[in-house]
Amino acid sequence: MPDRIPVEVDGRRLEISNLDKVLYPRAGFTKGEVLDYYTRIAPTMLPHLRGRPLTRTRYPNGVEGAGFFEKNAPAGTPEWVRTVPLPVPGSSKGREKIDFILVDELATVVWLANLAALELHTPQWRVDAEGRALDPDQLVVDLDPGPPAGLPECYEVALILRERLAADGLEGAAKTSGKKGMQLVVPLSGAETADEVSGYAKEVAEELARAHPKLIVAKMAKQLRPGKVFIDWSQNNAFKTTVAPYSLRAGPSPTVSAPLTWDEVEAGELTAADLTPAAVLERVSTRGDLLRRGS
Incomplete structure (x- = not known):
């Protein structure tokens, strides 16, 4: 060849x-x-x-x-x-x-x-046809577990966060990070600035950390994270990026940042290792894109 x-x-x-x-x-x-x-x-x-x-x-x-x-x-x-x-x-x-x-x-x-x-x-934002940056069209909350916590604890926090966001009329979709954590992706109208979205995400994270102090932390200090899930609200800063849906991850084996159904989050059984390229292609062929609005 x-x-x-x-x-x-x-x-x-x-x-x-x-x-x-x-x-x-x-x-x-x-x-x-x-x-x-x-x-x-x-x-x-x-x-x-x-x-x-x-x-x-x-x-x-x-x-x-x-x-x-x-x-x-x-x-x-x-x-x-x-x-x-x-x-x-x-x-x-x-x-x-x-x-x-x-x-x-x-x-x-x-x-x-x-x-x-x-x-x-x-x-969390796009550029227009002229290359000008637009306001964010999605809110992304990253759930980062501190060992020995892992993906099961992230699933638990995702369900708590889902309920809290629903109280404000927001509906998101879940995806794995492809490694140890996961993200919630919430479509937005594009009417708020990145600072406003980031500020809202921080308020929600801090509220949930107060309500669930044994499970959730909202501060970035790593010494606070062992055994808890850090709700990283800062992903909504205009200069921050998040791994894209369906991206490969660089680990010992190829895994994918893969969208999940809420039934799968509730079951809490899937691991990052389950979501290989072949598995994700099969999921897409049978289920389509679980991150589509309205899915």
């Missing part, structure tokens, strides 16, 4: 390479399998990516090698990949703005997968 293979994806020309390279050594999961997963999940994943400036975590030497975050469009970015210049406070390179990638089509997904961009992270 040639090292570099020219392909055409929806009229876009690009090259893919090193398909036999193992990116998850313990599982024997190859770059070709990463490309296959992202190509097949793209129709379901793209609506959650479109218009959102993308941060990637790349692992060119596999998950056991050195990975790195990447916000800016790398050298050699194809001219057909849509980019948008946006401010980056505190940039390590002193730049006021950098060019972010926008994932609007399948070819961009394939191109990123070929770069070993295993994890895809997005903010």
Whole structure:
């Protein structure tokens, strides 16, 4: 097999390479399998990516090698990949703005997968056609368990949080982080600023921490977290990102940040290891996108 293979994806020309390279050594999961997963999940994943400036975590030497975050469009970015210049406070390179990638089509997904961009992270807002940042269209609450707490405790907190949000007329969907925690994703009208959304999320988190002090913590101090679930309201800061729905995660084995039904959350039986690429593709084929509004 040639090292570099020219392909055409929806009229876009690009090259893919090193398909036999193992990116998850313990599982024997190859770059070709990463490309296959992202190509097949793209129709379901793209609506959650479109218009959102993308941060990637790349692992060119596999998950056991050195990975790195990447916000800016790398050298050699194809001219057909849509980019948008946006401010980056505190940039390590002193730049006021950098060019972010926008994932609007399948070819961009394939191109990123070929770069070993295993994890895809997005903010809670989009840009408009002119590249201007809009107000957030979703509220995301990250549930981060402090050992020995884990996903079962996150499920418990998710149900408490669901009930609290419902009291304010908000209805969200649940997804695993693909690792030890999970998130609740709540669609918004786009009428509130990021500061307003973040402030609301903080108020709710602090309220629930007071009501359930043995289970929930709302402060970021790590010494407060053992055995509890940290409700990370700060994910709604305009400059924060969250792992995107259906993104792979870089762990010993390939797992996916996968949407769940509330029945599954109540049952509390699924683990991150259950939600493999193959399992998630099967779930999507039979259940569709559980994060769609109204699902």
